Amino acid sequence: MDFFLAGVVILVFAGLLSFFPSVGARARGRIAFAGNLCALILCGGPAVSQLLHPAPVSLMAATSIPGLNFSLRLDCLSAIFLVCLLMISCLSSLYGISYFGGQGSSSAPWFWFNVLVASMAMVLVSANAFLFLFFWEAMALSSFFLVLHDSGKKDVREAAWIYAVSSHFGLVCIISLFFLLSLPGGDMEFASFANSAHSRVIAAAVFLLSLAGFGAKAGFIPFHVWLPRAHPAAPSPVSALMSGVMIKLGIYGILRVLVILGGFEPWWGLVILSLGITSGIIGVVFAFSQHDIKKLLAYHSIENIGIIMLGSGLGVLGICCGVPAVSALAFAGALLHVFNHSVFKSLLFMCAGAVIKATGTHNVDEMGGLMKKMPVTGACFLTGASAISGLPVLNGFVSEFLIFLAALHGLSAGGTGGKELVYGSVATVVALSLIGALALGCFAKACGIMFLGEGRTECCNGAKDPCVAMLLPMMVLSGICFLVGIGGVFAVRLLANPVLELVEGLDARQAEISLLQASYSLGLVGICALAFLVLVIGGLAARTLLLRGRKVLPSVTWDCGYSESTARMQYSGSSFARPTLEFFCLLLGTHRKGPEISPPFPATSSFSTHTPDFLEDSLFRHVVNALSRCSEFICRIEKGSVHLQILLVVVALFVILAWSMLYG
Amino acid sequence: MADTNTIAVDVFPLLCGLVLAPFIIGVVNRTKAFFAGRNGQPLLQLYFDIFKLLRKGAVFSRSTTWVFRLAPAVSLASTVSALAIFSLSPEGAALSFPGDIVLAVYMLALARFATVLSALDTGSSFEGMGASREVMLAPFAEAAFFILILAAAVASRSMSAATMFAAAIPLPVRILMFVSLFIVLLVENCRVPADDPNTHLELTMIHEVMVLDNSGPDLGMIFYAASLKLWLFASLAVCCIMPAGLTGGIIGEMALRVAGIICVCILVGVVESVMARFRFDKVRRMLVFASVLSSLALLIAVGVSA
Numbered sequence: 001m002d003f004f005l006a007g008v009v010i011l012v013f014a015g016l017l018s019f020f021p022s023v024g025a026r027a028r029g030r031i032a033f034a035g036n037l038c039a040l041i042l043c044g045g046p047a048v049s050q051l052l053h054p055a056p057v058s059l060m061a062a063t064s065i066p067g068l069n070f071s072l073r074l075d076c077l078s079a080i081f082l083v084c085l086l087m088i089s090c091l092s093s094l095y096g097i098s099y100f101g102g103q104g105s106s107s108a109p110w111f112w113f114n115v116l117v118a119s120m121a122m123v124l125v126s127a128n129a130f131l132f133l134f135f136w137e138a139m140a141l142s143s144f145f146l147v148l149h150d151s152g153k154k155d156v157r158e159a160a161w162i163y164a165v166s167s168h169f170g171l172v173c174i175i176s177l178f179f180l181l182s183l184p185g186g187d188m189e190f191a192s193f194a195n196s197a198h199s200r201v202i203a204a205a206v207f208l209l210s211l212a213g214f215g216a217k218a219g220f221i222p223f224h225v226w227l228p229r230a231h232p233a234a235p236s237p238v239s240a241l242m243s244g245v246m247i248k249l250g251i252y253g254i255l256r257v258l259v260i261l262g263g264f265e266p267w268w269g270l271v272i273l274s275l276g277i278t279s280g281i282i283g284v285v286f287a288f289s290q291h292d293i294k295k296l297l298a299y300h301s302i303e304n305i306g307i308i309m310l311g312s313g314l315g316v317l318g319i320c321c322g323v324p325a326v327s328a329l330a331f332a333g334a335l336l337h338v339f340n341h342s343v344f345k346s347l348l349f350m351c352a353g354a355v356i357k358a359t360g361t362h363n364v365d366e367m368g369g370l371m372k373k374m375p376v377t378g379a380c381f382l383t384g385a386s387a388i389s390g391l392p393v394l395n396g397f398v399s400e401f402l403i404f405l406a407a408l409h410g411l412s413a414g415g416t417g418g419k420e421l422v423y424g425s426v427a428t429v430v431a432l433s434l435i436g437a438l439a440l441g442c443f444a445k446a447c448g449i450m451f452l453g454e455g456r457t458e459c460c461n462g463a464k465d466p467c468v469a470m471l472l473p474m475m476v477l478s479g480i481c482f483l484v485g486i487g488g489v490f491a492v493r494l495l496a497n498p499v500l501e502l503v504e505g506l507d508a509r510q511a512e513i514s515l516l517q518a519s520y521s522l523g524l525v526g527i528c529a530l531a532f533l534v535l536v537i538g539g540l541a542a543r544t545l546l547l548r549g550r551k552v553l554p555s556v557t558w559d560c561g562y563s564e565s566t567a568r569m570q571y572s573g574s575s576f577a578r579p580t581l582e583f584f585c586l587l588l589g590t591h592r593k594g595p596e597i598s599p600p601f602p603a604t605s606s607f608s609t610h611t612p613d614f615l616e617d618s619l620f621r622h623v624v625n626a627l628s629r630c631s632e633f634i635c636r637i638e639k640g641s642v643h644l645q646i647l648l649v650v651v652a653l654f655v656i657l658a659w660s661m662l663y664g
Numbered sequence: 665m666a667d668t669n670t671i672a673v674d675v676f677p678l679l680c681g682l683v684l685a686p687f688i689i690g691v692v693n694r695t696k697a698f699f700a701g702r703n704g705q706p707l708l709q710l711y712f713d714i715f716k717l718l719r720k721g722a723v724f725s726r727s728t729t730w731v732f733r734l735a736p737a738v739s740l741a742s743t744v745s746a747l748a749i750f751s752l753s754p755e756g757a758a759l760s761f762p763g764d765i766v767l768a769v770y771m772l773a774l775a776r777f778a779t780v781l782s783a784l785d786t787g788s789s790f791e792g793m794g795a796s797r798e799v800m801l802a803p804f805a806e807a808a809f810f811i812l813i814l815a816a817a818v819a820s821r822s823m824s825a826a827t828m829f830a831a832a833i834p835l836p837v838r839i840l841m842f843v844s845l846f847i848v849l850l851v852e853n854c855r856v857p858a859d860d861p862n863t864h865l866e867l868t869m870i871h872e873v874m875v876l877d878n879s880g881p882d883l884g885m886i887f888y889a890a891s892l893k894l895w896l897f898a899s900l901a902v903c904c905i906m907p908a909g910l911t912g913g914i915i916g917e918m919a920l921r922v923a924g925i926i927c928v929c930i931l932v933g934v935v936e937s938v939m940a941r942f943r944f945d946k947v948r949r950m951l952v953f954a955s956v957l958s959s960l961a962l963l964i965a966v967g968v969s970a
Contacts, residue, residue, distance in 0.1 A: 369787070371729045382731070382781075391774045392742075392767060404766045405823070411814065412821040422966060426814065433769070433810040434803050440777055441799035448784030448795070454727050517762060524761040532745050532771075539737030539885060546881045551721035557786045558725070558876050560866055571784070571792025579800040583948065 001059045001072060004125065007042030008118045011035045015114030029097035032110040036093040036117060040086045043121055047086070050079035054497040058127065065130075067188040073127035076498035077259065080335055081124050081245075081252050084342040088244045089117040091473035095350050096237035098469045099357070109149055109235065116142040116241065123249060129178040129188040136174065140167040140217075143246060146238040147230050159233035163226040170216030170223070174253070177209035181260065194260045203261050207268055210257040211275070218250025220279035220309055224302045225616045228286075231298035232362060236353020239294060243301045244346035248338050251308055258316065259502065266320040266420045273313030273424050277431040280306030284435050285584045288442040288577050289611040292362045293352045296446060297345065300388060303435060304341045308334045311403045314428050315502065318410065321418040324506040325514035326410045326425070331502045332495050332515060333402030339491075340395040340484060344387040347477035351381040354470055355450065358463035364449045365572045366459055371451040373463045378451040380474040385443035387481040390436045393529040395484035398491065398522060400432060405518055407432075438580070445576045454567040486529045488522035574609050589614055670755065673914045677751035677899075678758040680918055682744070685895040686710035686888065688929045692855075695933025710891060714884045722880030727787040735782030736878060736885040739775035743889045746771040747896050752826055752903055754917055762823040765813050769806065772852075775889065776802060783874035790866040794873035797944060801858070801870070804951035805851050811958035812841045812848075816904075819965035829903040834968055840961035842904040847954035849897040849932070851947065853890070856936040858947045868941070898928040 014035025018028040046057065056075040063070060074082075093113065100109055119138035126132040144167070148160040182188055184196035198206065215223040227247070231239045254272075258264065283303030290296040311334030318327025354377045359367055371378035387394035410425030455461065465471060484491050496515050503511050559565045581588060594607030637644060690707035697704025706712070724732070748759040749768040757764075780798055783791035817823060820831030833841075851858040854871035866873045875886050902924035911917055942950065 369727070371731065371785075378729075386774075386777065389773075389777065390770065391777060392745075392770050393774075397767075397770055401763060401766055405763045408763060408817055408823045411818050412823060426962065426966075429810060429814055430807060434807050436770070436773065437803035437806040440773055441780075441802060444777060444780045444784070444795065444799055448781055448792075452729065452731060452781065452785040453787030453792075521761045521763045524759070524764075525767055528745060528748075528759060528767060532741050535741035535744060536734070536737045539740055540734070543737070543881045543885070546718055547722055550880075553721070553723045554726050555723045556725060557727050557788045557791075559788065560790060565789075567787065569789050570787050571789050571796060576784075576792060576796045576799070579796055579944065580803070582945075583800075 001046070001057050001074065003042045004046050004072075004074065004121075005059075007039040008121055010042070011039045011114045011118040011121075014038075015111040015118075018108050018110040026097065026101065028110050029093070029100055032114055033090075033093040033097055035114055036086075036090045039117065039121070040090045043082060044086045046074060047079040047082040050074060050076055051083070051494050051497060054501070067182075068130040069128050069189065070131065071128045071189060072122075072125045072131075073190070074125050076501050077252070077255060078124040080339065080495070080498050081248060082121060084248065084339050085117065085120050085124070085245045088241060088342050088346045091476060092237040092240040092244075092346060092350070095240070095353075095470050095473045096235075098467050099235065099237050099353060109146060109238070112142045112145045113238070113241070116146060116246070120246060120249060124252065127190045129182065129190070129193075132190075133171070133175065133178070137171060139246065139249070140164075140171065143238075143242055146242075147234045149235050149238070150233070153233075155229075156233040159226070159229035163230045166216050166223065166226040170213045170250075173209045173213030173216070177206050177213060177257070180206050180209070190256075190260060194262065198261065200265075203263070204265070204268075206257065206261060210254050211271070214250040214253035214257075215275075216250070217247060217253070218305050219247050219302055220275055220305045221282050221302065222615050222619065224279065224283070225613060225620055227302060228290075228295050228298045228613060231301075231349075232292050232294040236294075236349050236356070239297075239353070240346035240349040243298065243349060244342040247301060247305060248308075248342060251305070251312070251334075251338060255312065255502065259504075262505070264316050264320050266317060266418070269313050269315075269317030269320055269424060270420060271313075272309050272316060273427060276306045276309030276311075276313050277427060278306070279303065280310060280431055280435045281438075282587065284438040284442060285581070285587060286611065286613070288438060288445065289581055289588055289590060289609075291365055291573055291609075293355070293364050293446065293450065294349070294362060296364070296442070297348055297352060300348075300439070300442070301341075301345060303439065304337065304345065304388070307400065307403070307432070307435065308337050308341070310334075310428055310431065311337060311399075311406070314403065314406050314410065314424055317421050317424045318406070319503060319506060321413075321421040322506070323410065323413050323421060324503060324508075324510040325517075326406045326413065326421065327503045327506060328499050328511035328514050329402050329406035329409060329518055331499045332492060332518070333399050333406060335495050335498055336402060336484075336491055337396075337399035340387070340399050340481075343477050343480050343484070344384045344394075344396060347380060347384040347474055347481070348388065350470070350474050350477070351377050351384065354466045354474075355381075355463070357466060359459045361457075361459050364446060365574065366457045367450045368456040368567065368570065369452070369454045369460055370463055373460065374451075374465045376465050376471050377474065380471075380478045381451060382447055383478040383481050385447045387485070389440040389443050391440070392525070393485050393532060394481045395488075395491075396481075398485060398488035398525070400436065401488075401522070401525065402492070402518060404429060404432060405521065409514065441580055442577075445573055449571075449573040449576065453570050456567055456570065456572070486526045488526055489519045492519045492522055587614065674753050674756045674760075675758045676914055677753050677918060677921070678748050680922065681747050681751050681892065681895050681899065684922065685891040686714060688895060688898065688925060689891045691926055691929040692894075692933045692936070695930050696937050699934070699937035710887060714887055717879075717884035717887070718881050720880040722882060724879075725786050725877050728782075728785045728877070732782045732785040732877070733882075735778040735785075736882040736889075738778040740885045740889040740892075742771040742775040742778070743892045743896070746775075747892055749825055750896050750900055752829055752899075753914060754830065755826070757824075757826040760824050760826040765817075765823075765825050765828070768825065769810060769813070772893070773802075773806065775893075779871075779874050782878075786877045788876065790873050791876055793867070794870050797870045798874065800944070801851055801947060801951060804948055804955065805848050808844055808951055808954040808958050809848050809852075811955060811962055812844050815841060815958060815961035815965045818962065818969055821969065829900075834964065837961045837965050837968075838905050840957050840964070842901055844954045844957040844961065845897065845901045845904055846928075846931070847950055847957075849894070849901060849928075850935065851951060852897060853894045853932075855932055857939045857942040858950070860941045863941075894929075895925065898925045898932075901928050 058073040061070040122135040185192040287299035314330035407425035407428040746768040783795040859870040
């Protein structure tokens with residue numbers, strides 16, 4: 001724990017240095033990166049050793065403030081999230097050095113960046129409710145300031161505002177859930193929360209509050225509204241950190257509350273599962289309809305949080321129905337997807353950042369042909385895109401495979417597991433396959449329109465790969481995608497301990513056996529992946545051999561006899577997506593702006609589509625309006641005439657009198 | 665010695681598939697020719713075509729990148745991997761482990777991803793159109809396919825393709841699975857009424873238009889992969905309705921299977937001859953219908969096994 005705290009302190013100090021005016025803009029980035037590197041070594045060491053040999057370490061220092069103890073605890077569950085956090089923070093700070101470059105001088109992104117990382121690390125080890133809330137709020141505020149980096153733009157200010165509102169909505173829920181948990185014991189330690197018995201109603205309320213409170217951070221539907229706004233607004237390294245790690249802390253919160261509560265009920269699992277399915281499918285459909293690359297990625301975060309929720313929900317169902325195999329595999333899949341998503345989502349945000357820097361636009365329909373100009377970025381983006389679509393050989397497949405395997409176990413358990421488990425498993429498989437296929441289409445669109453074909457506008461002309469400091473983190477993350485995809489066996493071994501912690505109360509032996517069986521399957525998946533790669537290389541080699549000495553001509557793309565085709569005639573992102581999205585038109589409500597084609601020789605015309613977020617427009621706008629009308633009303637009373645105030649006082653006195661007469 | 669024997673038995677169906685796949689395309693074409701009153705091309709035409717293409721040079725568009733050059737090899741390799749899982753012998757398959765069906769379906773998805781990207785890589789709007797249509801139909805085809813596999817998994821309580829189809833699955837489930845799988849086969853293999861592989865109008869195609877720019881050995885690999893895919897789906901369809909273990913040995917079993925596959929291909933040819941291509945939204949409706957059939961099979965399977 002000493003090393004851990006030292007790492008966090010170094011992180012904050014490295015951030016504070018960026019306030020010294022004598023330090024140059026680039027040096028600030030380097031110092032911040034050094035801080036993150038120290039944190040990776042100092043805090044990552046204990047986390048990894050937890051995963052290998054689980055022995056929770058804790059630290060406890062009482063303070064004079066009632067209820068607040070400085071108590072920290074590092075266990076396997078925290079460790080797996082810590083590993084994601086430290087890896088991504090280190091890589092995205094390296095990426096950020098060149099990304100922020102000289103801009104760092106005006107505001108202090110590096111300070112907030114390091115505070116964000118430090119507060120996330122502390123959230124993960126806090127074992128006291130007050131401490132947890134303090135760091136949770138520090139995390140929310142520092143990320144708020146990071147989103148506000150380009151505060152000159154109106155969109156950015158609006159996005160940051162929505163983010164602040166939604167994270168404070170979450171905070172209110174979390175405060176009340178801790179309050180409910182502290183009722184029996186009267187003390188704010190997580191350990192005593194777990195030891196005291198909670199009534200069924202309280203437990204259900206705590207569970208629902210945790211979904212709302214942590215859901216506001218995790219960003220599953222319907223609490224996702226801030227995500228598609230904050231990510232396009234935030235700088236790319238920050239998006240990478242926020243989408244890669246910060247939203248996972250919402251998942252961590254939910255899992256932590258589940259561990260604290262202990263006894264689950266089947267409907268909890270079904271609620272988590274249905275939330276997962278909704279956000280998975282709606283997230284990917286909305287992602288498909290976006291033109292803004294960062295917005296597209298943000299909606300994909302919603303989808304992936306949905307997949308993680310699917311796994312967790314199935315895990316909870318498995319515990320309730322007493323089938324250890326289902327629950328162990330499902331939680332393993334969910335936790336591995338937490339790790340995997342943090343890898344490929346940060347990778348994709350970094351690539352997107354490089355592309356946006358090079359072209360100066362967020363709009364995929366203006367890009368094209370970037371693979372030739374930015375080969376490394378393009379290859380990395382393609383790797384990330386294949387990984388996030390869950391294709392084999394890459395890491396996304398491994399975690400989805402585990403969740404599929406859990407669902408298949410649930411089905412083959414049949415009647416013994418209970419109806420809920422069968423329904424849950426069927427829903428999981430169908431939803432996952434649908435999500436997978438749609439995600440594949442969506443990333444075919446993102447990759448194909450951005451990187452392949454020919455440049456659609458002149459903004460692509462001068463594009464080139466960014467400097468090595470920005471490419472290196474991308475290449476490292478792509479490498480991890482491949483490594484985990486092929487060596488899924490080892491990943492599952494590392495996950496066994498956190499999973500066993502989550503399925504406490506079930507037959508641990510049984511859970512371990514099912515994990516071993518899964519690692520047998522994953523071993524064969526890895527071998528199959530290698531064999532696949534050999535086949536691909538063999539195919540390529542065979543073609544090269546066959547074509548040796550023969551005529552290989554470069555030419556134009558087959559234009560069906562029309563020789564005047566231009567780059568503007570290529571399929572655009574919206575035209576690519578339209579046939580798929582027509583099926584979901586009721587959900588999407590896409591606005592189309594364009595002229596009717598009437599004369600035989602149409603003149604200059606333009607066409608555009610825009611897909612607004614349905615919940616933001618139809619639900620939250622009304623809720624927020626109603627709330628603001630309410631508060632206006634209260635304001636009127638508060639600042640109103642003296643007569644009204646006197647009347648209020650009299651009414652209040654009368655009510656108190658009546659109360660004391662009736663119950664006193 | 666027994667071990668080598670089992671391995672040989674398990675690998676035999678895969679080898680059959682790899683060798684015989686181009687032949688069944690010939691069967692489909694001959695059936696169509698018969699209905700049109702023509703003699704039609706030789707049954708082995710696709711072998712000749714592939715052989716011819718392998719001996720040719722190639723033309724690559726200047727717009728394309730390494731993605732375009734990688735795609736044919738990727739789609740062939742992933743189809744072969746899927747075929748290794750779905751080539752069932754009486755006791756197993758060339759590759760079999762719990763959950764292998766997931767890998768097979770995702771391998772087919774990988775082949776699709778590669779083809780779609782290579783189509784977009786050419787920058788041709790026709791190929792973009794084909795890619796967009798492929799992506800439109802994929803979620804529905806994949807869902808229908810997954811649900812029917814799920815029905816087999818529930819009915820047989822197993823998690824691996826090899827044991828799944830060998831188990832005693834109730835007849836109504838088998839029939840529903842077959843019909844649903846046949847619809848998915850028509851769509852996934854670009855057959856009428858979902859797609860017309862023989863039309864000359866790029867505007868109306870899905871799969872053929874995506875490979876407009878491929879030539880030489882690459883096109884050969886693509887043709888071969890397409891025939892493997894048809895073989896994969898047809899042999900699964902046969903496994904749906906033909907109970908395993910009718911004859912003693914693997915040779916007899918495979919002979920029956922091949923006969924079944926030829927029957928399925930003739931059926932495909934008949935469907936192609938008597939129907940016109942559907943409008944694209946109708947294709948989607950057809951796939952939704954297939955998903956409904958699969959779900960029905962799943963419901964019956966859940967009911968029986970509970």
